[in-house]
Amino acid sequence: MVYNSDKMATVYMRRAKARDMDTIVSILQSAKGYLKAQGIDQWQSDYPNHETIQTDMDNHQAFVLICGDEVAGYAAAFEGEDPIYTALEDGSWLVDGHDYASLHRVAISDKFRGQKLAARFMTALISYFYAQGARDFRIDTHPGNLPMQKVIANNGFEKRGTVHMEEADHISTARWAYQLLIQD
Template sequence: MYTTDRGMPIKSMPVVYMRRAKARDMASIVEILQGAKKYLKEQGLDQWQGEYPNLDTVQKDMDHHQAFVLVVDDQVAGYAAAFEGEDPLYTALEDGNWLVDGHDYASLHRVAMSDKYRGQRLAPRFMTALISYFYAQGARDFRIDTHPGNLPMQKVITNNGFEKRGTVHMQEGDNISTARWAYQLLIQD
């Protein structure tokens, strides 16, 4: 432990970074998603109240190199799936339009934080890390969606510069609302 010149302990800041998910992260990721499902249910939302997302979803994300984790002091604190290229979910936008058409954009999905880190303002940092990573890869157009009632995620999205562009519908399960508000962020060089 480090101390000041007066002998007082110096509290170190936690190390926070994003990286691609690894197989050893699977249990932590599934736990994060299960916690997120519970949290959404407590909010009265039907988002993620079926089988999706699950172990198979995460495995597919990993197989396609689309799985990312936020790490805090060597602990997996958040999960997201992200990729570049056309996303079938975003091809049928209703009640609005994309600022630019085309297939060259980065899609962000399944952004979730561990219950252990909720309230620490890490979700915005995770979003910034995802945007920065894909920006460095050449992406300038970013898309994301969330449930119309998911106010915490809407705040994270809009505080990162995204604008609501319309509605999309996803396949999530029987008796679950499929409407999701779709957002877009364009970054100019």
């Protein structure tokens, strides 16, 4: 759905609810197809799946981007130490410690692709966790995922090194890790 009227659709972020599950799974499945079509092996196993999203919801880490009255995107985010970011290779974090917000599984629905909503979603996530006291933000993506790298860079993140995901035995797990520090 593309909104081309004079009135812009309301865009906001909220915590995901159980009723959003099917739409979230659909968004992630279409994101897998999008990545595969680009020749990127990110998310080409069973991950992320229904159980991943349910765990995110159970841990209060699941967020959706709403555009108009539709779920347009999904992300998982939380504060505190993230095991993915404890073993950074080929670089270093700007600050060490365990007090940061991690952003994961950011995906936008095919219906809304090309509308710059990933950038708006990222801004909403950063703003939400900033309001909670976070000043250090971390995110990672596949080295071949150029669209997400652009979203990450355009939100002020700086590439800091490489981390590894345990996605599947046969899938390359290297991910570029990024960090954003916000000063008060």
